[in-house]
Structure formats: structure tokens, C-alpha cells
Amino acid sequence: MSVATPPLDRKVIEQIVRQIVFANAGQTAAVPSLVVSISARHLHLTDEHVETLFGRGHALTPMKPLYQDGFYAAEETVMIVGPGRRRMLPSVRVLGPTRPATQVELAFTDAISLGIDAPVRLSGDIDGTPGCVLVGPAGVVELKQGVIRAARHVHMNVKDAEYYGVKNHDRINLRIESGPCSLVLEELIVRADATSKLEVHLDTDEGNAADLDHASRVELVKP
Amino acid sequence: MSVATPPLDRKVIEQIVRQIVFANAGQTAAVPSLVVSISARHLHLTDEHVETLFGRGHALTPMKPLYQDGFYAAEETVMIVGPGRRRMLPSVRVLGPTRPATQVELAFTDAISLGIDAPVRLSGDIDGTPGCVLVGPAGVVELKQGVIRAARHVHMNVKDAEYYGVKNHDRINLRIESGPCSLVLEELIVRADATSKLEVHLDTDEGNAADLDHASRVELVKP
Numbered sequence: 001m002s003v004a005t006p007p008l009d010r011k012v013i014e015q016i017v018r019q020i021v022f023a024n025a026g027q028t029a030a031v032p033s034l035v036v037s038i039s040a041r042h043l044h045l046t047d048e049h050v051e052t053l054f055g056r057g058h059a060l061t062p063m064k065p066l067y068q069d070g071f072y073a074a075e076e077t078v079m080i081v082g083p084g085r086r087r088m089l090p091s092v093r094v095l096g097p098t099r100p101a102t103q104v105e106l107a108f109t110d111a112i113s114l115g116i117d118a119p120v121r122l123s124g125d126i127d128g129t130p131g132c133v134l135v136g137p138a139g140v141v142e143l144k145q146g147v148i149r150a151a152r153h154v155h156m157n158v159k160d161a162e163y164y165g166v167k168n169h170d171r172i173n174l175r176i177e178s179g180p181c182s183l184v185l186e187e188l189i190v191r192a193d194a195t196s197k198l199e200v201h202l203d204t205d206e207g208n209a210a211d212l213d214h215a216s217r218v219e220l221v222k223p
Numbered sequence: 224m225s226v227a228t229p230p231l232d233r234k235v236i237e238q239i240v241r242q243i244v245f246a247n248a249g250q251t252a253a254v255p256s257l258v259v260s261i262s263a264r265h266l267h268l269t270d271e272h273v274e275t276l277f278g279r280g281h282a283l284t285p286m287k288p289l290y291q292d293g294f295y296a297a298e299e300t301v302m303i304v305g306p307g308r309r310r311m312l313p314s315v316r317v318l319g320p321t322r323p324a325t326q327v328e329l330a331f332t333d334a335i336s337l338g339i340d341a342p343v344r345l346s347g348d349i350d351g352t353p354g355c356v357l358v359g360p361a362g363v364v365e366l367k368q369g370v371i372r373a374a375r376h377v378h379m380n381v382k383d384a385e386y387y388g389v390k391n392h393d394r395i396n397l398r399i400e401s402g403p404c405s406l407v408l409e410e411l412i413v414r415a416d417a418t419s420k421l422e423v424h425l426d427t428d429e430g431n432a433a434d435l436d437h438a439s440r441v442e443l444v445k446p
């Protein structure tokens with residue numbers, strides 16, 4: 001018997017982003033097909049931090065494409081150490097490609113386990129957020145800021161936005177019909193651009209609250 | 224640096240059930256005061272299992288009263304070991320008093336970390352649920368069944384039930400206003416009797432999805 005592995009590690013290894021697609025059976029062809037994805041805890045790295053953590057000249061190795069074109073779960077994982085260096089998550093998946101700023105996205109359950117009070121932020125909005133320590137096989141990064149709980153959001157292209165009657169940065173609700181775990185998540189941020197596929201991003205706390213694996217129907221509803 | 228402590232242990236030790244009371248300021252005196260409590264993972268034991276785990280003649284030691292009269296978090300904790308004996312949660316709180324059947328209540332995040340596929344059940348309804356191994360200082364219990372995710376529910380007395388226009392075993396919705404984490408939990412089971420205080424019981428996944436610590440308003444709404 002070993003000490004408990006941190007929650008969801010099994011699933012993190014199997015698939016960093018779990019996706020549930022709901023065909024809109026019986027509805028008109030005009031209804032966009034809605035994908036709801038659960039992002040397990042993960043991080044995005046700068047080129048510089050990739051080299052610090054994995055070695056000079058190292059580049060990320062794509063392992064599994066994500067639903068949005070051009071994005072992938074990388075082979076690389078990092079140890080994330082909380083404040084006081086007393087608690088850690090041993091292997092958190094890196095998503096690619098690299099970014100202008102390193103960012104760690106945790107569910108509250110993960111953040112609490114590390115002793116980090118993670119604020120809810122839209123990806124990229126990391127000014128004044130807490131930091132942590134990243135440990136890779138070749139080095140260590142003392143991250144001054146960048147630990148967030150990603151605000152729930154929905155990617156879509158302009159045609160989808162037109163269908164739902166929303167525009168970029170509007171809010172919309174997601175209803176998940178899931179027996180005794182049914183719920184309505186409010187305040188999903190619309191991220192509309194020319195090319196994105198229609199996809200909701202939730203974290204593991206939200207996915208587990210809704211028991212998304214057993215959901216029978218998902219629906220975006222204008223508040 | 225040690226291996227990560229399982230999530231929420233810090234809070235489990237501080238307080239097994241976190242409660243948020245919302246005074247109904249500005250409303251009439253007739254509106255019942257609503258308490259929303261998050262039950263961290265915990266278990267209920269039979270007298271026999273208390274003796275097996277903690278020693279012959281042992282009785283539970285109350286540590287902290289719960290909101291409902293007569294119930295308490297005990298000093299005692301148990302190690303819960305998942306199938307295959309490979310993963311465990313080192314110290315899960317026992318709640319008292321003892322019961323006719325032993326029952327382990329986990330959030331999905333906890334259950335996944337143990338490798339247990341916990342069904343959503345109302346407390347006491349454990350036929351055909353998975354088991355686990357309980358390890359105490361004096362002995363071990365091989366639990367054949369009893370591991371559940373507690374179905375979200377709300378305790379109330381008959382006067383509260385009258386106020387909300389519901390009866391025992393009806394369903395009601397809970398809206399939690401909490402900035403970007405606002406949500407509506409559907410299908411809360413009403414547990415109405417003569418003496419219970421008005422109190423919603425959620426688990427840590429649901430509480431974390433809603434960021435209940437920062438909630439500004441909670442409200443029971445008839446569907």
C-alpha cells in the first residue's frame with residue numbers, strides 16, 4: 001500500500017481533457033453540436049520555462065491533440081509544490097503549444113490540497129495571482145504568479161455566437177441534465193472568434209458536481 | 224517536502240462540516256434562515272465496527288457538535304483503503320452517533336482517488352453499493368458495501384416544508400449566487416420531519432464548484 005495518489009491522477013494520465021459530445025438528435029440541423037470538456041489540472045509554459053524544467057533546447061512533445069485545433073496535451077509533466085514546500089502534486093500535465101506566460105490551472109480541490117487560495121480568472125488574466133514552485137527533471141521554476149482556477153467558459157465561432165444570440169465576453173448558462181446531480185452553471189464566459197469549435201471548458205470540481213460522465217443532456221441557455 | 228496530503232484534510236481537521244448561514248436581511252420574519260453545509264468525506268459506524276476498529280468496549284468521543292441536534296464529529300478517524308489495496312485516504316472523520324449500518328460518504332473526487340465508482344444514494348440506501356477496507360488502530364473491517372456519494376438534500380421541519388410548499392422526499396432547487404461560480408443545484412431531496420433544522424447538505428465537489436466560501440446569497444427555489 002502506498003500513500004494516496006492525488007485525486008484524478010488516473011484520469012489525468014488516461015486523458016487530460018475528457019470530452020462529452022451530445023448529438024442533438026431530433027433537432028434541426030441548424031443546432032450546433034455541443035461538446036462539454038473537463039480540463040483536469042494542467043499548466044501552460046513559456047519556451048524559457050520549458051528549457052529550465054526539461055533541459056536546454058528542449059521542446060514539448062505532443063502526446064494527444066485537444067478538441068480545439070492546434071492544441072495538445074504534451075508528454076511532459078511537472079511537479080507543482082505549494083507554499084511552505086510542504087505539499088505537492090507529483091505530475092501535472094503540460095498543455096501545448098507554449099505561451100507568453102506560464103499559467104497553472106487547478107480546481108479548488110487541487111488548490112486547497114496545495115494550500116493555495118486560487119482566484120477565479122479567465123485564462124491569461126494572471127496579474128496578482130499566487131505563485132508556486134514547478135519542478136522538472138532538469139530544473140526548478142519559482143513562479144511568482146500564474147496559479148488560477150480557470151473561469152468556466154465556452155469557446156465558439158461567430159456562427160455559433162449568432163445562433164445563441166451572444167457576442168464575445170457575454171455570459172451564458174449551461175444546464176447539465178444528470179439525474180440526481182443535475183445543475184445549471186451560470187456565468188459561462190463566451191469566447192467567440194472566427195475559428196474555434198463550440199466547446200465548454202469546466203474543471204474537475206464542476207464536472208464531478210454534475211457527474212458529467214452520466215449526463216443525459218447538456219444545453220446552453222441564455223440567461 | 225512530503226507526498227501530497229489528500230485534498231481538504233486541513234479543512235477536515237479544522238471542521239468536518241463547514242456551514243454558511245445566510246440571514247434573510249430585509250425579508251419578513253417568516254422566511255426561514257437557510258444554512259448550507261459542506262460535508263467533507265466522512266463515515267458512520269456501527270457499534271460493532273467501532274469496537275473492531277478502536278478496541279473492545281470503545282465508544283466514540285464527541286469532538287464537535289454538528290448543526291443538527293444530537294449529531295457530532297467524533298475524535299476518531301479511520302483509514303479508508305480502495306480496491307486492490309493500492310490507494311488510501313489516511314484519516315477520514317467518523318461522525319456520531321453510531322448507526323445500524325456502516326456507511327462511507329465521499330465526494331466523486333475522493334472516490335476517484337481511491338478507484339471506487341461510488342453511486343449517488345440517499346443516506347441509508349446502501350444495498351448493492353461498493354465496499355472498501357477500513358483500518359483503525361485496533362483492527363480492520365472489510366466492508367462489503369456502504370460507499371456512496373450522498374445525494375444532495377435539505378433537512379427541514381414541517382413548518383419549513385409548509386413555507387416552501389414541499390413534503391418529505393419532494394425535490395427542490397438550490398441557487399447559490401457566487402460571482403463567476405454561481406449555479407443552481409437541482410434535485411435536492413427534501414427530508415422533512417418534526418424536529419430538523421433547515422440545512423442543505425452538499426459535498427466538497429458541489430461546494431467547490433460553487434465556491435461556497437465566497438457566496439453572496441443562497442436560496443431554495445421550487446422547480
